[in-house]
Amino acid sequence: MKWKMTGLFLIPLLLMTVAFTAINLTAAFYFLSGEENPEKEASESFFSYTEYTVAFARFITFVKGKPSITEEGQAQLIQRKAWIQILDPNGNEAYSLRRPESAPVRYTPGELVHYYKYSGAIEDSTLFVSWVSKDDEKWTYIIGYPMSYIAKYMVEFNPLRIMTFWKEGILTVLGLTFLMVLTIGYFFGRKLTKPLVEIINGIKLLAQGRYMVKYQPEGLYKDVYQSLNQLADALQASAVQRARTEKMRDEWVTNLSHDIKTPLSSIQGYGEILADLEYEIVADERRKYAEIIVGKTRYIESLLDDLRLTYQLKNHLLPLDKKESNIVEMLRQIIIDLLNDPQYGSCKMEFIPECEQVFLVFDHGFLTRAFTNLIYNAVIHNPPNTQVQIQVMEREKAVEIIVEDNGRGIEEEEVKRLFTRYYRGTNTNERHQGSGLGMAIAKQIIEAHQGIIEVKSRIGEGTCIRILFPKTEKEPPER
Template sequence: MTIRLRLTLWFSGILAAALIVLCVAIYFFVNMNTYADTKEQLRDQAESYDIVKYENGLNQTDLNIKRNSPFYEKDFYVQLVNYKEGIIKTSGELQVNGIKFPIPEAKTNPDYDYKKAELKTNEGEVAFLIYQVPIHNNTDGTLIGLLQVGAVVASEENYLAGLRVILIMSSLICLLLAFTIGLFLARKALQPIERVIRTTEQIQVGSDLSVRIPIEGPKDEIGRLVYTLNIMLSRIEMAYNGLDESYKAQRRFVSDASHELRTPLTTIRGNIELLQRVWSKTIDPEKAGDIVLALDTQRWELSNEAMQDISAEARRMSTLVNDLLALARADAGYEMEKTTLPMLPIVEEVGRRAGLLPRNAEWRIGDLSALNGYQVYGNADYLQQLLFIFIENAFKYTPSGWIELSAIHKENQLGIIIKDTGIGMNPEEVPHIFDRFYRADESRGKTVGTGLGLSIAKWIIDEHRGSIEVTTMEEEGSTFVIWLPIDFSPQPASIIMEGTDRNEV
């Protein structure tokens, strides 16, 4: 059984109970009001007769209808019963029609009052309302007779019968209409749920998480449910797309890492095979002499060159593995240890050590006074690594000109600027430079590197709740501004700066 049908049946059942109570109440009050005047007039008429004492005889009582009675226009009948003598005396109207009222059994304390009866007449059965008054002996209180005053209530009974039919038929019609309208309203009210079911089935069959449930009507409970489900579907779609993108990025990451590792491994293996071939050659003893000396010199030169290649590729592999390890830590949610640090000594130390790195462009240290007296909450080693990444990047892409390190202060942030006059890049490539293995130059071999440095830099910046601002133009150079939030907590009395080798990453 559907919810719609259950709701309709519940509504119809409650309405049926309410209609039954209402109809019974209406019928009861109408019945009471219909007979109220008739009963009062019957009682008044009965009390108007002068009942003679038993010793004078009941049969001498005048049973003629009072012409001043309110029953003048009604069919009115009187019957007097003598229990002692067994004589029944009736009014003239009863004698003409040959009707006798039913006589109740004589009792010591009979319960008379109003009685309804269906009496047979020449015209058929007629409904009567009879008011019965017992007559007692005033001397000893014994029951001696009965006075019955009756009136035809056929019109009242017909009226009440019609009322019953009207109440029953109207109740049935109301129930039928209520059931039909209730079924329609329940369908309209539950229509959003039908849309929810259709949408979820569509998602289940087609795996299209972009489908949304249309919102129609007021923002009632179902409207809020539909709104909440749409938000949930949006979040599920975002999570699913994020997982899908992560999976694709992971595949690209593995592919690029394999490519980057394959190149140095191929170089190392080729040089080792060359060394094996060179030193495996044998010389005829008879041809010894100058040939041996020349051959040894040649072997030494080849071996030295091969060793240099092996050393360079090994360092490159070590750098790549360290970068991969750093990114793996970032992906695993690694939390670096942080403390309150003065920023000026860190930047000055990086600037001094950067001047010792090999480069073609001029290295400049600009105005760093904006950092004086300010501190940040972070990790000194990782902050130095962050600066070296951008400085080495500037060295790499600036074959001539100059590179400058400076700083600015804006509101509650410190900005460290690395500006160069190098080859720059297309501004459209800026959103991608922090992607792993992304290289702005079209050819990977154009500049040496793993393509992971800026990804690590972005992770370090995020860990320090900072941001990066990039301004660049092709053949005009690039400017990187690293923004870090100022830490206004009390500065330690003394801070010892420790050296680090992270500039080699």
């Protein structure tokens, strides 16, 4: 994997090096072999001075045996800031235009060669030489160009040594160059690909369910490392939550199966008695057995209704019929109904509303069920002499309701799971029969009213449940 990733960087680097070298050599040859004259048209900005000098012969004319230059030729020389001398066959000047004062008027062959070879031999000029024929005689002409436009420098070389160098030196230089590029590219590629390999390996670990991937966010891939760490944390939290949910689901299925199996056993037993024609029973017994069967059937139906309700609340499928009502009156009626129940008539309960009228917009039926579950939970999971206190307080932006008891309390781990759909606390006593969905349903109903519910509890001291409702549905309550 490392070599493959490195190769992805190395091969393009080598190709770019070769292309870059070829382009630069071509460009160097092109630019150095010509001159850019800013005063010329763009289409003529590059040309060969040697070719131009040779072609300039077309502008040289002879009148009565004396050389001259056409107006077009003069204009071009002036445009290029060049000067010209035309020499007769004996090397004497026969014509000149813009000739520098330091330029001789007669040239020997040696002088002509010297001035031609070296730029700057005559002021700041570079000389190019050609000739024109007239009556079987050759007239030499010299054109001098500014050194800022074109310059010449002599280079001496040994052809044999060049051939040897081409065979050995050039190949050696190219080999060393490619070796250097290969080495630099390898380490550069390793540096770039190492984080990518780590990231790919980290993704593979996540795919295998190993979420303990942690990287130090740094370097070029800092954001990628940070995102990978966040993904690992999220997947790990999801896995823990999934395992916890599966465990609670198993517990709930076990409890629900037990709660359904027990009344089903009673229904089956009493049903078999009623169906047995050989078994003689009086009318009172028959009615008693039938009432038991009906009661057990209703109990099972209640369990299934709870399951359906929590599913609807979780998926927001239950429409709420919200109306403005007095929540103090609703809570007072719940307490009265509980105390009128012979089973809970001896409960110690205290209702403390801050004022008699606190109006909120809520679904009366569902919110009644939610607080009934909360208050009943405080009663049935505590000893008979437990004091239960319900308080209602109106705040600036919210209504606060507290259901507090001084009972046995709840362990910290159970507090975290108190409102879970598949959870039934370990403190449930023999008086309680249910699906374990009551507290989950209460929380879901409160949250459907944009409410907040919090629980604090200490073993041996009791439990406090705090509920906050916003006065307006648009604003969430402040904790």
